[in-house]
Amino acid sequence: MSKNTVLALVGSLRADSHNRKLAEAIQLNAPEDVDVQIYGSLGDIPFYNEDIDVEGQVPAAAAALRAAAAEADTLLFVTPEHNGTLTASLKNAIDWLSRPYGAGALAGKPTAVVGTAFGQFGGVWAQDEARKAAGIAGAKVLEDVKLAVPGSMIRFAELHPKDDAEVVEQIKGIFEPLTAVQEEEVAA
Numbered sequence: 001m002s003k004n005t006v007l008a009l010v011g012s013l014r015a016d017s018h019n020r021k022l023a024e025a026i027q028l029n030a031p032e033d034v035d036v037q038i039y040g041s042l043g044d045i046p047f048y049n050e051d052i053d054v055e056g057q058v059p060a061a062a063a064a065l066r067a068a069a070a071e072a073d074t075l076l077f078v079t080p081e082h083n084g085t086l087t088a089s090l091k092n093a094i095d096w097l098s099r100p101y102g103a104g105a106l107a108g109k110p111t112a113v114v115g116t117a118f119g120q121f122g123g124v125w126a127q128d129e130a131r132k133a134a135g136i137a138g139a140k141v142l143e144d145v146k147l148a149v150p151g152s153m154i155r156f157a158e159l160h161p162k163d164d165a166e167v168v169e170q171i172k173g174i175f176e177p178l179t180a181v182q183e184e185e186v187a188a
């Protein structure tokens with residue numbers, strides 16, 4: 001059975017990130033035919049700059065991100081909200097993945113966005129902005145994948161999302177829309 005490979009990019013660089021833990025909970029609850037990998041850190045990737053995006057000389061961290069994203073069937077951004085929008089580290093990753101223009105790893109890539117944030121809406125502005133940027137970069141945005149957990153700092157202060165029954169239930173609901181595109185392709 002070929003697995004659907006999902007690469008999770010976490011939009012927080014914090015060591016104790018609740019979004020990284022949410023990604024871990026998603027990984028733990030993935031069905032057997034879905035392999036969720038969590039990308040190490042977006043923090044080592046330099047700010048996007050066309051002057052350093054030169055074929056054959058792309059910084060190693062950016063090249064590694066591009067290679068990992070290109071290899072995955074599906075991308076899953078797991079991000080908090082920073083000042084009403086997506087985090088700088090995730091936006092930077094999207095910019096790297098959007099180039100070369102028309103041929104970046106995001107082009108045509110099924111991409112979904114979820115996350116947790118402190119505010120009462122769980123970071124939906126950040127998620128919408130991430131969907132917008134990914135879509136402009138050419139990704140196939142999976143609009144039906146929805147998971148926005150509010151109150152992160154309190155809700156997950158003592159409790160890992162994997163042990164939060166309500167969150168786990170919501171996580172289980174994302175896999176069908178997350179993998180639908182690939183299943184359609186396999187069936188075609």
Ligand SMILES: Cc1cc2nc3c(=O)[nH]c(=O)nc-3n(C[C@H](O)[C@H](O)[C@H](O)COP(=O)(O)O)c2cc1C
Nearest residue numbers: 012014017018019080081082083084117118119152
């Ligand atoms: C610079 C900064 C800006 C923030 N802005 C928002 C915001 O606009 N909306 C929100 O819901 N939470 C906001 N927060 C709180 C984060 O959502 C919360 O700290 C979240 O848990 C961070 O994710 P992490 O635990 O994965 O690092 C902000 C936090 C920081 C550090």
